[in-house]
Amino acid sequence: MTTSLFERLGGEAAVNAAVDIFYRKVLSDDRINTFFEGVDMEKQAAKQKAFLTFAFGGPNNYTGKDMRDGHAHLVKQGLSDEHFDAVVENLAATLKELNVSDELVTEVAQIAESTRNDVLGR
Amino acid sequence: MVKITFEGERYTCTDSESVLDCLTRHGHDIPSSCHSGVCQTCMMRAVNGNPPAEAQTDLKATLAAQNYFLACSCKPKSDLEVVLAGSEVVQRVTARIVDKQTLNQEIVKISLRCQQPFTYQPGQFLNVFRRDGLSRSYSIASIPQENETIDLHVRKLEGGQMSTWLHDELAIDDELDVSGATGDCFYVPGDPSQNLLLVGTGSGLAPLWGILRDALARGHHGTIHLFHGSHSVVGLYLIDELRTLTQHHENFHYTPCVSSDDVPEGFTPGRADQVALKQYPKLDGWRIYLCGHPEMVAVLKRRAFLSGASLQDIYADPFVISSQK
Numbered sequence: 001m002t003t004s005l006f007e008r009l010g011g012e013a014a015v016n017a018a019v020d021i022f023y024r025k026v027l028s029d030d031r032i033n034t035f036f037e038g039v040d041m042e043k044q045a046a047k048q049k050a051f052l053t054f055a056f057g058g059p060n061n062y063t064g065k066d067m068r069d070g071h072a073h074l075v076k077q078g079l080s081d082e083h084f085d086a087v088v089e090n091l092a093a094t095l096k097e098l099n100v101s102d103e104l105v106t107e108v109a110q111i112a113e114s115t116r117n118d119v120l121g122r
Numbered sequence: 123m124v125k126i127t128f129e130g131e132r133y134t135c136t137d138s139e140s141v142l143d144c145l146t147r148h149g150h151d152i153p154s155s156c157h158s159g160v161c162q163t164c165m166m167r168a169v170n171g172n173p174p175a176e177a178q179t180d181l182k183a184t185l186a187a188q189n190y191f192l193a194c195s196c197k198p199k200s201d202l203e204v205v206l207a208g209s210e211v212v213q214r215v216t217a218r219i220v221d222k223q224t225l226n227q228e229i230v231k232i233s234l235r236c237q238q239p240f241t242y243q244p245g246q247f248l249n250v251f252r253r254d255g256l257s258r259s260y261s262i263a264s265i266p267q268e269n270e271t272i273d274l275h276v277r278k279l280e281g282g283q284m285s286t287w288l289h290d291e292l293a294i295d296d297e298l299d300v301s302g303a304t305g306d307c308f309y310v311p312g313d314p315s316q317n318l319l320l321v322g323t324g325s326g327l328a329p330l331w332g333i334l335r336d337a338l339a340r341g342h343h344g345t346i347h348l349f350h351g352s353h354s355v356v357g358l359y360l361i362d363e364l365r366t367l368t369q370h371h372e373n374f375h376y377t378p379c380v381s382s383d384d385v386p387e388g389f390t391p392g393r394a395d396q397v398a399l400k401q402y403p404k405l406d407g408w409r410i411y412l413c414g415h416p417e418m419v420a421v422l423k424r425r426a427f428l429s430g431a432s433l434q435d436i437y438a439d440p441f442v443i444s445s446q447k
Contacts, residue, residue: 015160016180020427020432020433023427023433024427024428027424027427027428028428038420041423041424041427041433042182042433043162045433046160046161046162047161049160049161049180050155050156050160050161053156053158053160058158059157059158060156060158060160061155061156061157061158062156066155
């Protein structure tokens with residue numbers, strides 16, 4: 001029996017460890033932080049956590065439609081591949097900071113990648 | 123079998139069901155999204171009974187203390203009566219003005235006594251209602267351990283209908299209606315050795331004055347540092363009282379900040395938020411309370427988080443200034 005990606009990463013505790021680091025990186029990244037101006041930080045952190053749970057292969061109810069609807073207003077403001085890449089980069093850097101192996105980082109990045117077209121409304 | 127009461131009906135919750143499953147099965151449309159205890163969309167509050175700890179793991183300590191919980195991860199072990207978060211009915215009570223004291227040129231302390239028992243956490247706010255229906259929110263500056271009255275610090279805003287009325291017309295022995303106390307910016311013991319950073323501007327000192335004394339009265343022994351800021355010295359208040367507190371509690375520190383050029387001895391030049399961050403550039407593990415000007419609160423919340431504080435540990439109470447004044 002193979003253990004799931006979520007278990008190999010360390011489950012919910014891993015998400016909890018990652019969410020603050022990830023959100024700090026995103027807010028400090030001048031390529032993308034303007035998209036987060038004026039948002040409710042608690043609500044945003046909860047969304048980041050839901051996204052990380054999904055990207056870590058954990059239990060989730062994320063749907064492509066949610067991703068589309070949730071980012072439609074940002075797409076109008078110019079959200080593009082470049083910004084999506086920046087988020088994936090921050091995600092990988094977060095995991096590296098938590099000493100996650102390159103192999104698992106690649107798996108997480110692939111799951112995140114699967115949302116690209118929905119996020120960018122294509 | 124455990125019973126869940128919601129909107130006046132009692133439902134049986136089966137062993138494997140969450141509160142969310144149970145209410146959904148009975149035809150209620152409870153807002154929800156992730157169903158895994160993450161997104162907090164399904165937050166509810168138990169008004170009777172106690173939710174299990176698992177349903178509160180990721181909530182702010184002050185929300186958990188008020189029995190908020192996540193319906194999707196709540197498998198109750200005992201009966202609960204629940205309401206949707208945000209839909210709680212807040213009772214109005216009549217209060218009499220028992221004292222009015224000038225704190226500085228623009229701020230008066232108004233002390234109220236309610237006819238019915240009034241429970242609150244220092245730092246929470248209540249709504250004050252004038253007879254004609256006008257209402258405004260004010261933070262509670264008193265602490266129940268020391269004060270028999272409920273104290274509000276009211277700053278007179280230019281053209282402010284409520285604050286002008288409270289300052290100029292309301293007299294001792296007059297009555298007005300107030301709502302019950304709400305809000306999640308208050309002290310919970312948690313880890314009593316945690317360091318606390320308190321930053322406020324103007325009458326944003328009101329909730330902090332309550333939170334600070336509550337923390338000290340309950341034996342908090344980590345560092346507590348209050349930065350209170352105003353444009354000039356006359357905008358500050360309770361200066362002597364705060365300095366006296368520093369003499370009685372060696373873990374308490376007070377830095378009054380003045381942002382204009384005229385800074386007398388004993389005061390620190392600069393804006394309170396900037397002075398605080400300069401002194402504490404790393405805030406890992408700190409608990410932070412921010413009250414006052416909405417822009418200062420928003421900026422400092424973000425900067426405190428980027429400086430290492432966990433979002434769970436940042437409590438903010440920005441003033442809401444009515445556009446109608």
